[in-house]
Amino acid sequence: MLLLDAALKRLIHQGTLTLTEADGRQRIYGTATPGWPDLGLRLADKGVPGKIARNPSLGFAEAYMDQRVEIEGGDIMDFIGFVRRNNPWDSGRDLDNPGLFARARLAVIGRINRINARSASRRNVAHHYDIDDRLYDLFLDSNRQYSCAYWAEGVTSLEDAQIAKMNHIAAKLALTPRTRVLDIGCGWGGLAIHLHKISGAKVHGISLSKEQVGYARGWAQREGVSDGVTFELIDYRDVVGKFDRIVSIGMFEHVGTRNFPEYFRQCHNLLDPDGVMLVHTIGRAAPPAVTDDFTRKYIFPGGYIPSLSEMVAAVEPNKLMIADCEVLRRHYAPTLRAWFDRCVAQHARIVELFDEKFYRMWLFYLAGAATGFEHASLVNFQLQLVRNRDAVPITRDYIQAAETQYNAQSSAGQPVVARQRDAAHA
Template identity: 55%
Template sequence: MWLLDRLLPKLIRKGRLTVIDPVGTAKSYGDGDPDWPALTMRLHDAKVARDIIRDPRLGAGEAYMDGRYSIEGGDILDFVTFVRANRPWESGDYGLKRPGAVRSLTTSIVGRVNRLNQRRSSRANVAHHYDLSDRLYDLFLDRDRQYSCAYWTDPANSLEQAQADKLAHIAAKLHLSAGQKVLDIGCGWGGMALYLNRTCDVDVLGITLSEEQLKVARERAAAAGVSERVRFELCDYRDVTGQFDRIVSVGMFEHVGPPNYREFFRTCHNRLTSQGVMLLHTIGRINKPGTTDAWTRKYIFPGGYSPSLSEIMKASERNKLMITDVEVLRLHYAYTLREWYKRVQDKQAEIEALYDARFFRMWSFYLAGATAAFESGGMVNFQLQYSRDRHTLPITRDYMHEAEQALRAKG
C-alpha cells in the first residue's frame, strides 16, 4: 500500500477513492466531496501497486485485463474518468513530477520509434485492430459502421443520428458537385464513400489497408448496385495514381506517423486537381507533440499517434496546401465513446464468446481511457479543410451550413 501512497494523494483530491489491499487493509484518498464519486479499488495481488507505480497506464491496463483488481461502487469507466477528472487538462496540473532525464530520454526514443510507421509495418498495424471479427464491430458501432467521432448536434441524439450528421457535416465542407471524383483515404467499411455517392452524385475511390474492411466495403457497394461508381482497393495512400477533385480522410491520419506527414500531404497535393479541396478529420492533441502511451501502443493501436495541430500545420504548409477552415470538436468524441462503451457492456456475453473475458476487459479499458482523454485530458478532434487554390471555395462559411441542412434533409 505504501507504494500507492506515493502516487494517489497527488492524483485524487476530489471525491473519494478507497484502496483495499490483498490482506484487507483499506486506505482512502480525496476530500470526500459528495458531488464527486466514491469508488473502491480492490487489489487481488500484492504486485498490482508496484506495476501501476512503474508505469501507471500500462500497469493499470494490464492488471485490469488480467483481473488483478476490481472496482466497486462503479465500473472501469467510472474509475478512469474519475481519476482523470481530478487533474483535467484545463488545470495545468497533472499532480505528478516530471520523469527523470533518463526516463524522459527513453520515453522520447521509444515514442519516436513507434511513430515511424514505415510502409512495411503499416498493413500489419492496421490488421492488428481493424481485422478483428466483423461481429465485434457490429455489436457496438452504428448500423453504418462509422468507427470515428460522431457529430452531436444534440447530446440527446442517438448514435445513429450523430453518425449520419457527421457524414453530412463533412460532405458539406467538401463543397461537392455532381460527377466529381473523390478519393477516400482510409475508407473503413465504405460508409463515407457510399454516402457521398448517394447524396452528392460523385464517383469515389476508397482505399484501405484492411482486408476485412475491403471485403465488406465491396459487398456493400455491390448490394447498392454502385460498384462501377464506388470502388474500393487495398492500397497504400502513397501508391494511388490519377487526379481527384476532392480528397476526404476520416480517422486514418492517426496511423500515418509524424515522419510521414510531409509525404502524406505531398501525395494529397499531387493527387488533387488544381481546383481540388481536401477534408482531413483526425484525433489530435491540444498540447505540444507527445507520444502514445505504452498500453495503447501494445494492445490497441501499434504504430498509432494522434498529432498536435502544430505538427499537422508544419507538414501541410510546406506542400502548397492552403488551410481554409479549422474546426475543433471538443466533446463530440467523448459522447461517441460513452455510447460505444455502453453498447460493449450490454454485449459482454457475446464479446466474451467471440474472444474471452480478458479481451472484453481490454476493450472496456480502451474505451474508458479514451473517454477520459476527451472529457478531461488533452485530446480533441480536428477537422481541417484545405484547398489548392484560394479562389475555389466561397469566401464565407455560409455555404457549409446551407449544404449541411440540405444533406440532412436527404437523410
Template identity: 55%
Template sequence: MALIDLFLSRAVKRGRLTLLRPDKPAKTFGTADPDFPDVTLRFADRGVAGRIVRNPATAAGELYMDGRMIVENGEIMDLVRLLTANDKWEKGQNNLEPSWLVRSVGSVKHRVDRYNMERRSKRNVAHHYDLSARLYDLFLDADRQYSCAYYTDPDHSLDQAQQDKLAHIAAKLLIRPGMRVLDIGCGWGGLALYLHEKLGCDVVGVTLSEEQIKIARERAAAKGVADHVTFELIDYRRVEGQFDRIVSVGMFEHVGPPQYRTFLRKCRDLLTPDGVMLLHTIGRLGGPGITDDYTAKYIFPGGYNPALSEIIRANEGLRMFPTDVEVLRLHYALTLKQWYARTVASKAAIVALYDERFFRMWTFYLAGAAMAFENGGLCNYQVQFSRSRTELPITRDYMFEGEQALRGVRSGAPHPRV
C-alpha cells in the same frame, strides 16, 4: 506512507476512492462529491501498487486486463473518470504521468515506432481493424462509423450523430455531381457510399484492412453502385490519378509524424488544380508528444495523434491553402461513451468471441479514450485544404447551408444539390 498512498492522496481530491489490498486495512482517499464517482478498488496481490506508481496508465490497464486490479464498487469507466477529472489537462498538474525513467524510455521507443513505412503500416492496421467483424457490429452504429460522431444535440442517438457527422464532412467538401472523390482510409465504406448517394459523385476508397475492404465491396455491390463506388486494398502512397476532392477520416493517426509531409504532398499531387481536401483526425491539445505505452502495445501500434502545429507545419511549402480549421472538443467523448455502453451491454457476446481478458482490455481502452477527450488533452481536428485560392466561398456559410440540406434529405425533405 507507502508510495501508492502518496500517489493516490495527490491524485484523488474530489470524489472518493477506497483501496483494498492484501494485509492492510481499507483506506479511503478524497472526499465525497456528488459530481464525482465513489469507487472501490481492490489489489489482488502486493506487486500491484509498485507497478501503478511507476507507470499509472499503462500498469493500470495491464493489471485490470489480468484481473489483478479489480473495480468492486463502480466500473472501469468510473475509476478512469475519477482519476482524470481530478487531473484535467487545462490544470497542468500531470498527476497521472509515468516516472521520468519510463517517460525517457518511452520517448526513444516512440521515435522508432513512428516510422510507418508501407510494410509496417499494413501490419499495424491489421492488428486493430482486422478483428472479428462481429465485434464491431456489437458496439458501432448500423453504418459502422468507427470515428468521432457529430452531436448537434448531446442527447442524439449514436446512429443519428454518425449520420450528422457524414453531412458535416460532406458539406465542407462542396462536392458537385460527377466529381471524382478519393476516400483515404475508407473503413467499411460508409462515407464513400454516402457521398455517392447524396451528392452524385464517383468515389474511390482505399484501405489497408482486408476485412474492411471485403465488407465495403459487398455493401457497394448490394446497393448496385459498384461501378461508381470502388474500393482498393492499397497504400495511399501507391494511389494514381486525379481527384476533385480528397477526404480522410480517422486514418491520419496511423501515418506517423515522419510521413506527414509525404502524406500531404501525395494528396496535393492527386488533387486537380481546383481540388479540395478535408482531413479529420484525432489530435492532441498543446504541442507534440508521444503515444502512451498501453495504446501503442494493445490498441494502435504505430499510432500517434498529432498536434495542430505538426499538421500545419507538414503543409508548409506545399502551396496548398489551409482554408478552414475546426476543433471538436467533446464530440468524441460522447461517441466513446456510447461505444463503451454498447460494449458493456454485449459482454457475453464479446467474451464468447474472445475471452474475459480481451473484454477488459477493450473496455479499458474505450473508457480511457472517452476520458482523454472529456478531461485530458485530446480533441478532433478537421482541417480543410484547397489547391485553389478561389474554388471555395470566402465565408463559411456554404458549410452550414449544405449540412442543413443534407440532413433534410435524411429526414425526408427535398435535397438541393450542394
C-alpha cells in the same frame, strides 16, 4: 505500496477512493464532495501496487485486464473518469508524472514508434481492423462509422450523430454529381457509400485492411452502387491519378510523424488544382507528446495523435492552404460512451468471440479515450485544405446551406442527388 500510496495522494482530491489491499487493509484518499463519486479499488495480490507504480498507464491496464484489480461502486469508465476529472488537462498536473529516466525512455519509444514505415503499416492496420469482424457490429452504428460522430443540437442517438457527421463532412467537400472523390482510409465503406448517395459523386475508397476492403465491396454491391463507389487495397503513397476531392477520416493518426510531409505532398499531387481536401483526425490541444504504452501495445501499434502545430508544419511546405479549421472539442466523448455502453450490453457475446481479458481490454480502451476527450487534451481536428484559394466560397455560408439540405433529406429518407443534379445543370 509506498509509491502507489504517494501517487494516489497526489491524484485524488475530490470524492473518495477506498483502496483495499490484498491482505484486507484499507486506505482512503480524497475528501467526500457533493457531486463526486465514492469509489473503491480492490487489489487481488501484493504484486499489483508495484506493477502500477512502475508504469501507471500500462501497469494498471494490464492489472485490470487480468482481474488483479476490481472497481467497486462503479465501473472502469467511472474510475478513469474520476481520476481524470481530479486532474484535468488545464490543471497542469501530470497523471503519470514520470521521472527523468522515464521521460527519456518515452521519448525514445516515441521516436521509434512514430516512424511507421511501409513494412509496418499493413501489420499495424491488421492488428486493430482485421480482428473478428463481428465485434464491430456489436457496438458501431448501422453505417459502421468508427470515428467521432457529430452531436449537433437535437441529435440524441449514435445513429443520427454519425449521419450528421457524414453530412457535415460532405458539406465541407462541396460535392456535385461530377465530383471524383478519393477516400483515404475508407474503413468499411460507409462514408463513401453515403457521399455517393447524397450527392451522386464518384468515390474511390482505399485501405490497407483486407477485411475492410472486402466488406466495403460487398456492401456497395448489395446497395447497387458499385458503378459509383469502388474500393482498393492500396497504400495512399501508391495511388496515381487526379481527384476533385480527397477525404480522410480517422486515418491520419496512423501516418506517423516522419511521414507527415510525404502524406501532404502526395495529397497535393493527387488533388486537382481546384480541388478540396478534408482531413478529420484525433488531435492534441497540447504540444507534441508520445503514444501511451497501453495504446501502443494493445490498441494501435504505430498510431500517433498529432498536435495541430505538427500538422500545420507539414501542410505549409506542400502548397496546400488551410481554408477552414474546426476543432471538435467534445463530440468524441459521447460517441465513445455510446460504444462503451453497447459493449457492456454485449458482454457475453464479446467473451464468446474472444475472452474476458479481451473484453476488459476493450472497455479500458474506450473508457480511457472517452475521458481523455472530457478531461485531457484530446480533441478532433477537421482541416479543409485547398490548392487554389478560390476553390470554395470566401464565406462559410455554403457549408451550412448544404449541411441543412443533407440533414433534411437524411431525416426524410429521400435522395439528394436529383435536386443537386438539376442545380448543377441550371
